[in-house]
Amino acid sequence: MASPAQESTLVGLCDGEIDPRRHRCSFLTNKVGGLPDWPPHVCPPPPRCARCGAPLTHVVQVYCPLGGSPYHRNLHLFACPRAACSGRADGWKVLRSQSLEEAPSRPDPAQEAPRPATDWCDSADDWGVEEEEEGWGAGGGVEEAAAPQTHEDPLDLEVSRLQDLCLAPPPRPEAPPSQPEAPVLRAYFVCVVEESDLCGEEDADLRRAQRLLREYEKREGGVTTAGDAQDGGEEKYEKTRARHGDAVFSGFMKRISLCPQQVLRYCRGGQPLCVSSPPGAAPPPCPSCGGGRTFELQLMPALVALLRWTDGGGGEAEPEFGTVLVYTCQSSCWAGSVLEEFCSVQNDPDQQLFN
Known part of the structure; x- marks a missing residue:
């Protein structure tokens, strides 16, 4: 979801549930729920609710690079799984992460191409077998004295010796993946369209x-x-x-x-679509650079119907809201660590209209 060059509104729509057995997500994916996918070299600690201290649940991930910027850019929205906090601004948290686009790695010209499988047994020098055989002693060593007088193929004998070699320590059994602290919401893809494209010319x-x-x-x-x-x-x-x-x-x-099923709206630098009276005060300045903040995106009421816990979720209640307004640093400053942005929560005066 790239930031538009002009003030045009992008609309996010649900585009099917994510099956982890078939789909692999990355930080380039726009999605609802699931676990956050951070850019390379970015791994912040799990966020916690500023009101009750509970681990926050991941709600939305948006890939939103800015035009002309060399950075990948993501916004992750989290909400408290406790019912008393989900409708409050201090029960939500917005984290912005960025990472430089990495140039494709080039192969080292000094590095030799891997040998084909048929050449592995042509020369034992590559595996250090020649030195090992000299250590055993040629002509009267322990191995030769104990060897029975049989008519085995010399190649079979060489293979049996290679089986005794240990080129690397045996791999340790992988530890089971750690369970997330916060309950996880069912994951859905989000597709993005321009609001102006939702109507045809016949509706002009x-x-x-x-x-x-x-x-x-x-x-x-x-x-x-x-x-x-x-x-x-x-x-x-x-x-x-x-x-x-x-x-x-x-x-x-x-x-x-025009599109009641929209789950988010994106218009960096535009005006939010408020469900109740707009906030009177301007959002606080960016704590990193001290600059002002600008509106960037908002979550819509139709998203509430998609927020359901996965099997064995454990949250008290799924997050509910009218709209969640997100304001970000106007200059999108970046100092190498994840930055917290500002959000405002407006409750829905008539939630049943969206169910």
Whole structure:
């Protein structure tokens, strides 16, 4: 999910569940749930809830390099698995990681090509067998004195000696993989499309009519409806409040009605789509460079329906929210370690509409 050169909104959609037996993910994968895939040479400690100290569950991984930057760039969002924390900003954490694109390695010209399998027995010098045989003693050694007088093939005798050699210590049995501390959510791929591509050209007139209606409602300060003709056929208009009494939520619903199943929205440097009153204060500055932060992405209500624990999960309740707004360092500074960014959580005033 590369950052667009201009202010255009990218929309993330669920693109099927990830089967670990068939699919292999990396830091280049956009996904929901599962375990985080960190870039090379990046391995931060598991994050913990700032409110209760519990290990956080991985919710979303987004690959979002910036245009003209030599860095790979990822955002990982985590949430507390405890019900009392999932709807609070201090129960969430956003980590940004970056890594330089590595140039493809070139083979060392001084390194010889590996010998074909048919040449392994042509010369025992490559395996150190000649020196070993001299140590045993030629003509009257212990091995020759104890050897029975048989008509074995000399090649078979040489193979039996090679079987006694130990070129490397036996491999240690691999330890079973450690279990994650936090419960794990079921993993899904996320595909990315431009919001403008969600409608065809045939819907252009409809979009224009909706835009004119929104402008009219904004100018008039409410929603106008035509009443019955009364008092000599004169039309009667009345102003009604938006559904749920919340004009912001009504605008939110209208905007996502084009694609209600979207699970995230990405528009670095754009404006967030708020489900309730926008945050009054600006996000705090970047703790690393002191610069300002800018809006980058948000999680959408449709994502809540996908957040389900894997078998034997153990979390109290899956995370619930209206939208999670993510703000990141405007200059995307990088000092070689994972940086925590800022997020704001808005609760959904009517969650059942998205189920």
